Amino acid sequence: MVGQILYALPFLAQGFALTLWVSLLVVVLSLIAGVTLGVGLVYGPAPLRWAVRIFSDTIRGIPILVLMFFVYYGLPAIGLHLPSFWAAVLALTLFKTAQVIEYLRGAVASIPKGQSEAAMAIGLTFRQRLTYVIFPQAFRRFLPPWINGVTDAVKGSALVSLLGITDLMQAINQVIGRTYEAMPLYILGALIYFAVNYALSLASRRLERRFSFIRE
Amino acid sequence: MGYALNFNLIWRHFDKLWGGLLLSLELAVISIAIGTVIGLVLAVWYVSAGRTVRAIIAAYVEFIRNVPLILLVYLVFYGLPTVVDLAYSAPTSFILTLSVYSGAYLVEVFRSGLEAVPRGQLDAGKAIGLTPWQRLLHVRLPTMLRITLPALSNTFISLFKDTSIASVISVPELTFGAQWINFNTFRIVEVYLVTTAMYLVTGYILLFGLRLVERRFRAAR
Numbered sequence: 306m307v308g309q310i311l312y313a314l315p316f317l318a319q320g321f322a323l324t325l326w327v328s329l330l331v332v333v334l335s336l337i338a339g340v341t342l343g344v345g346l347v348y349g350p351a352p353l354r355w356a357v358r359i360f361s362d363t364i365r366g367i368p369i370l371v372l373m374f375f376v377y378y379g380l381p382a383i384g385l386h387l388p389s390f391w392a393a394v395l396a397l398t399l400f401k402t403a404q405v406i407e408y409l410r411g412a413v414a415s416i417p418k419g420q421s422e423a424a425m426a427i428g429l430t431f432r433q434r435l436t437y438v439i440f441p442q443a444f445r446r447f448l449p450p451w452i453n454g455v456t457d458a459v460k461g462s463a464l465v466s467l468l469g470i471t472d473l474m475q476a477i478n479q480v481i482g483r484t485y486e487a488m489p490l491y492i493l494g495a496l497i498y499f500a501v502n503y504a505l506s507l508a509s510r511r512l513e514r515r516f517s518f519i520r521e
Numbered sequence: 522m523g524y525a526l527n528f529n530l531i532w533r534h535f536d537k538l539w540g541g542l543l544l545s546l547e548l549a550v551i552s553i554a555i556g557t558v559i560g561l562v563l564a565v566w567y568v569s570a571g572r573t574v575r576a577i578i579a580a581y582v583e584f585i586r587n588v589p590l591i592l593l594v595y596l597v598f599y600g601l602p603t604v605v606d607l608a609y610s611a612p613t614s615f616i617l618t619l620s621v622y623s624g625a626y627l628v629e630v631f632r633s634g635l636e637a638v639p640r641g642q643l644d645a646g647k648a649i650g651l652t653p654w655q656r657l658l659h660v661r662l663p664t665m666l667r668i669t670l671p672a673l674s675n676t677f678i679s680l681f682k683d684t685s686i687a688s689v690i691s692v693p694e695l696t697f698g699a700q701w702i703n704f705n706t707f708r709i710v711e712v713y714l715v716t717t718a719m720y721l722v723t724g725y726i727l728l729f730g731l732r733l734v735e736r737r738f739r740a741a742r
Contacts, residue, residue, distance in 0.1 A: 366721045368685035371696055374703070375713040382709045383524045456587060463589035467689065474592060481599070488604045491596040495588045502587035 306486055310493065313480040320476025321497060327390075327462040327472060331397045332455055338398065339405020346406055347413050348431075357406060364403035369461055372396050377468050393465040400461065404454055412447035413439060449513040456502040463498070473497060530706040531715050534698075538712075541698030542719055548612065548694060549681040552619035556680070559620065560627025565657065567628065568635050578628065585625035590686050594618050598690045615687040623680050630676055634669035635661065667738050674731035678724055685720075695719060 346357040364372065376396040380387055387395065416439055424438040466475035477494040481487050531538075567578045585593070598614040601607065609617070638661055646656040666673075688697035699716040703709050 363717075363721065366682075366724045367717050368682040368696060368720060370685045370688070371699065371713065371716055371720060374696075374700065375717065378703055378709045379713055382707075460587075460589040463591050466591070474589065477592075478595070488596075488600040491592060491600040494592055495584075495596065498589055498592065499584055499587045503583060506583075506587065 306484075306489060309484045309486060310480075310489060313484070313490075316480065317473065317476050317493075317497075320471055320473040323471060324459070324462050324473040325501075327394060327397070327465055327470075328455070328459045330394050331401050331458045331462065334394070334398045335401035335405050335458075336451075338402040340409055342402065343406040343409030343413075344435075346410055348435075361403040361406045364399055365407075369397070369400045370464055370467070372400055373464055373468070389468045390465075390470055393468050393470055397458065397461055397465070401454070401458055404457070405451065408447055408450050408454065409443075411450075412443040415446050416442050445516040449509050449516065452509040452512060453506060456505045459498065459502055459505070524710065526711055527708060528711050528715070530708045531702060531711050534702050534706065537693075537698035537701055538695060538716060538719060541693060541695035542723060544612075544692070545681070545684045545687075545694040545696075546723070548616060548619065548684045548687060548692070549677075552616050552623055552684075553677055553680055555616070555620035556623030556627050559624030560631050561662075563624070563628045564631035564635055565662075567632055582625045582628050585622055586629075590618075590622055590683055591689060593622060594686055594690060611690045611692045612687070615684075615690060615692050619680065619683065619687075622683070623676070626676050626680075627673075630669050630672050631665065634665040634672075637668050638664045670731075670735045670738060674728065674735065677731065678727055681724065681727060682720065 342357045342360070345353045346361070349357070373393060373396040376399070377389065377392045380392060420438055420442065421434055424434040429437065462472060463474040465472050466478065469475070471479070473494060477490050481490050484490070563578050563581075567575055570578075594615060597618045598611060602609075642660055642664060643656060646660040651659065684694055685696035687694050688700060691697065693701075695716060699712050702712040706712070
């Protein structure tokens with residue numbers, strides 16, 4: 306049994322690398338999209354605010370699995386052919402973007418109104434108010450939940466295995482298909498996911514403590 | 522584009538979706554009920570326990586919360602029967618998994634709620650001569666529930682959405698029904714539009730109901 310698992314380790318490592326790659330792509334792309342749309346939600350004109358609100362509430366209201374099947378099977382039906390890897394990344398990114406929008410909205414909303422009023426009073430422009438007053442403070446509120454949410458991205462990436470992409474989850478299933486060593490391999494897989502995510506959540510907790518001097 | 526929407530085949534097989542939705546709700550309700558019991562017991566135990574028990578409960582919570590649900594579902598359905606002499610159906614297996622999974626999330630919710638109960642309330646309970654059990658039952662738990670209701674609603678809705686993972690072990694819930702129609706009729710866009718709407722409407726009805734309960738029991742000022 307140990308021999309078989311050792312033999313499969315390079316294959317599992319490849320799957321793990323793909324899990325990390327998918328997670329990284331999703332985290333970076335959703336950060337860019339989510340912060341952009343989040344600023345639109347907080348400061349944009351009414352039609353943009355409504356559009357972002359509807360997007361976020363719809364995406365967060367359905368299971369990520371349904372969203373993934375919708376994107377994966379639905380896009381080719383309307384004539385858009387994406388490789389399955391990118392369809393999976395797109396679906397996971399859409400989901401994560403909706404979360405990032407809410408983290409950003411929450412972080413900005415937690416900054417007392419007096420801050421932006423004071424910035425206005427000393428004559429800062431809108432852009433200056435955001436750059437020098439709001440964002441530096443909101444950033445500290447944004448970071449801990451966002452890092453905590455990165456663990457969701459890593460966990461969510463396991464769903465790409467259902468689209469035939471050989472990530473860690475799929476690699477484990479394939480090795481089980483050959484060796485019939487279901488329990489040891491699932492436990493090994495669980496420990497790998499746990500190690501990555503636990504490290505991330507510890508980092509999140511440390512940051513939270515470090516930024517806890519900020520008061521309401 | 523060149524894709525004309527045609528919902529006829531969806532309505533013809535709508536029983537797959539409707540029956541699926543009912544099964545999704547059933548899976549969610551049973552798992553959440555068991556998970557709530559696990560969460561309450563462990564949270565109450567945690568706040569009054571010594572270091573060893575706390576470490577064990579924390580290990581359970583951290584392990585479950587940091588592993589993908591899909592892996593836990595596979596582990597319980599395909600892995601566990603190879604090492605223990607148990608036979609169970611896919612729905613039972615999923616309920617077992619989601620109960621243990623939701624338990625881990627709910628321990629956290631209840632634990633932080635218990636810690637947020639004002640000290641003065643417990644002292645007041647002591648002052649009027651309540652026993653520790655009475656203080657727990659009549660002071661601590663009701664106050665904790667009021668404090669945790671909003672977080673609790675969000676966790677419940679999130680767990681309802683997690684039932685879609687049951688489709689990977691062929692439990693015929695809503696997502697499985699959607700896939701069945703997808704593969705058998707190829708009305709792909711239509712079936713996922715309808716399924717999305719069903720999840721959204723159900724989720725928002727649940728949310729609305731839970732918000733009403735929250736308003737009814739909002740912590741007294």
